[in-house]
Amino acid sequence: xxxxxxxxxxxxxxxxxxxxxxxxxxxxxxxxxxxxxxxxxxxxxxxxxxxxxxxxxxxxxxxxxxxxxxxxxxxxxxxxxxxxxxxxxxxxxxxxxxxxxxxxxxxxxxxxxxxxxxxxxxxxxxxxxxxxxxxxxxxxxxxxxxxxxxxxxxxxxxxxxxxxxxxxxxxxxxxxxxxxxxxxxxxxxxxxxxxxxxxxxxxxxxxxxxxxxxxxxxxxxxxxxxxxxxxxxxxxxxxx
Numbered sequence: 001x002x003x004x005x006x007x008x009x010x011x012x013x014x015x016x017x018x019x020x021x022x023x024x025x026x027x028x029x030x031x032x033x034x035x036x037x038x039x040x041x042x043x044x045x046x047x048x049x050x051x052x053x054x055x056x057x058x059x060x061x062x063x064x065x066x067x068x069x070x071x072x073x074x075x076x077x078x079x080x081x082x083x084x085x086x087x088x089x090x091x092x093x094x095x096x097x098x099x100x101x102x103x104x105x106x107x108x109x110x111x112x113x114x115x116x117x118x119x120x121x122x123x124x125x126x127x128x129x130x131x132x133x134x135x136x137x138x139x140x141x142x143x144x145x146x147x148x149x150x151x152x153x154x155x156x157x158x159x160x161x162x163x164x165x166x167x168x169x170x171x172x173x174x175x176x177x178x179x180x181x182x183x184x185x186x187x188x189x190x191x192x193x194x195x196x197x198x199x200x201x202x203x204x205x206x207x208x209x210x211x212x213x214x215x216x217x218x219x220x221x222x223x224x225x226x227x228x229x230x231x232x233x234x235x236x237x238x239x240x
Contacts, residue, residue, distance in 0.1 A: 037084055037131055039077050043069075045130040046076075049123055056122035057097045057225070065123045080128055087213025093125030094222045096237070119224070132218065135211055 046069050049062035069076050083089060099118040106114035140146050146154070149165070173180045207215070222237040 037077075037080055039073070041131060041134070042077050042080055042127065043073075045127045045134075048130060049126060053123075054118075054120050056120050056125070057095065058122055060123055062123050080131065083128060084210050084214055087210055087217055089128060089214060089217040089220075090125075091221055091223075093122055093128070094218070096121050096222070096224045098224045098226045100226065100228065128214070129218075132211065132215055136207065136215070139207060139211075 046066055049065060051061065051063040051066075053062055055061045097120040099120065100115040101118055102114055103116050150157075170180045224235055224237050226233045226235070
């Protein structure tokens with residue numbers, strides 16, 4: 001079941017182009033380093049955790065993590081600072097728990113497409129996600145690197161906007177007799193995009209070295225565990 005719900009990045013049909021991409025994402029982007037995370041940044045990221053969100057596999061909720069931070073602020077700050085300095089996103093934070101929920105009206109369908117997957121991760125891993133997003137978006141906006149068709153994490157844009165654009169794109173394809181196919185992107189392709197789009201730009205507009213390394217680590221070695229009653233099935237995530 002998990003094999004059908006979570007596709008893999010199959011390397012058996014890689015071309016020379018794909019091999020080059022995989023090689024290049026392992027290399028440094030040779031950009032300058034940015035400043036460290038500040039205590040205020042980390043506190044704000046923790047304060048933004050949702051108290052009622054379902055927790056990851058360790059059962060620690062947002063409200064519990066906030067209490068831990070109040071007791072051990074220096075220890076918590078050190079953890080995230082070291083992650084940035086080492087360019088390492090701990091693997092245990094990238095282990096997602098997958099809960100399949102049957103979509104309304106599809107209870108009798110005998111197909112895995114009837115499930116909607118709920119992905120739960122540890123709240124400790126949500127904090128560096130927020131830190132990365134904030135810094136990356138700040139970098140992109142300050143260097144005018146945002147694409148006009150970027151919708152995610154973009155102020156004054158929503159899923160409605162992208163849905164309407166996709167609708168128009170598909171309709172135009174129909175008018176021209178084309179078939180529109182959407183494909184999940186491999187995590188390697190995402191990592192490559194962080195550098196490929198900007199290699200011809202001045203060095204000071206590249207994503208800072210340590211942030212690039214931490215983001216690259218974030219997209220590597222991710223796993224998901226499907227829980228159904230007493231059964232647990234684990235699978236690597238290389239797409240989506």
